[in-house]
Amino acid sequence: MNIQEYIDSGILELYVLGSTSETETEELLHYKEQYPQVQKALYELEIDMERVAQQMAIMPPPGTWEKIEDRINELATIPEYEPLRFKKGNNANNQRDAGRMRDSFIDIESQNTHILVHKNWKWVFAAIFVLSKVFLACAIYFYLENRQAQQQIQELKTELRTHKMPY
Amino acid sequence: MKKDTQILLKQTSYGIGELYDKYAGMLLGYIYDIVKDNELAEQHLVTFYSGLSASYKNVVPNGENTWCHLQRLVKKQMSTINNDVRSNYQPKEIDFVTYNNRNKFLKLMTHEQKEVFCGVYHYGKTINQLAIELHTNENLIRKTLKETFAIIKKTS
Numbered sequence: 001m002n003i004q005e006y007i008d009s010g011i012l013e014l015y016v017l018g019s020t021s022e023t024e025t026e027e028l029l030h031y032k033e034q035y036p037q038v039q040k041a042l043y044e045l046e047i048d049m050e051r052v053a054q055q056m057a058i059m060p061p062p063g064t065w066e067k068i069e070d071r072i073n074e075l076a077t078i079p080e081y082e083p084l085r086f087k088k089g090n091n092a093n094n095q096r097d098a099g100r101m102r103d104s105f106i107d108i109e110s111q112n113t114h115i116l117v118h119k120n121w122k123w124v125f126a127a128i129f130v131l132s133k134v135f136l137a138c139a140i141y142f143y144l145e146n147r148q149a150q151q152q153i154q155e156l157k158t159e160l161r162t163h164k165m166p167y
Numbered sequence: 168m169k170k171d172t173q174i175l176l177k178q179t180s181y182g183i184g185e186l187y188d189k190y191a192g193m194l195l196g197y198i199y200d201i202v203k204d205n206e207l208a209e210q211h212l213v214t215f216y217s218g219l220s221a222s223y224k225n226v227v228p229n230g231e232n233t234w235c236h237l238q239r240l241v242k243k244q245m246s247t248i249n250n251d252v253r254s255n256y257q258p259k260e261i262d263f264v265t266y267n268n269r270n271k272f273l274k275l276m277t278h279e280q281k282e283v284f285c286g287v288y289h290y291g292k293t294i295n296q297l298a299i300e301l302h303t304n305e306n307l308i309r310k311t312l313k314e315t316f317a318i319i320k321k322t323s
């Protein structure tokens with residue numbers, strides 16, 4: 001087979017555009033390994049396509065990656081359930097099975113010990129933490145102030161008593 | 168100590184993050200040209216990237232161009248959309264320049280070249296389908312497609 005004819009047939013262009021059949025793709029990948037010309041031509045076309053895509057690129061709106069990450073995390077936390085199997089048989093059996101299933105599907109408590117909390121709660125918890133520290137500092141400050149005032153009152157009382165003594 | 172699943176999740180997320188940084192804009196542009204709706208395009212992009220995590224290890228086969236492979240996967244995802252819905256996405260006149268001026272290559276193509284290039288690239292049409300639609304033969308479609316690539320090469 002003339003490899004230049006194969007390259008000129010337009011099959012490489014169709015491949016980079018993702019429009020070849022499975023047989024054509026297999027054949028092309030085989031030729032790619034065998035002939036450096038095919039490899040080079042394909043590489044150039046792929047670079048061209050990348051350039052086209054770069055020209056057509058649109059910056060994703062902010063928050064898109066967060067949505068993807070949330071979806072990935074959701075997928076990771078969803079447990080895999082075994083699919084229900086319905087047995088073929090007479091109606092009596094099916095009804096019995098259905099009754100048994102009704103009895104067995106009451107467990108609504110999740111086995112998972114973790115909870116998912118919205119990210120916004122991070123700021124609420126941070127604010128609560130800071131406020132608690134402020135209140136603690138205020139409490140200590142007023143306690144010391146109060147103790148000092150009490151001491152001063154005691155001193156004043158003692159002083160008054162000593163001044164009253166001569167009468 | 169981290170569990171294996173947590174480590175795997177972090178690695179997967181990181182790997183997809185890399186693919187996102189490099190190709191999300193290109194993929195969004197590609198999807199937008201199919202659906203002509205920014206919001207919908209973003210939804211498809213999110214679905215695509217979140218679906219990648221399930222088979223991350225097989226994302227890009229050895230020796231294959233990453234962009235071409237991702238574009239092929241997106242095209243596969245988009246092909247699952249109902250054909251009627253997809254035909255509604257398609258503008259009545261294939262003139263993508265009216266939507267935006269992002270593509271300098273398309274500006275240089277004739278109407279027929281645009282129809283062939285966009286038909287294959289965006290809508291996954293086969294050469295046979297295009298030949299029937301444009302009332303011509305497959306060889307002529309292949310030739311037109313090669314011409315479009317010559318324009319791209321010349322312009323870049």
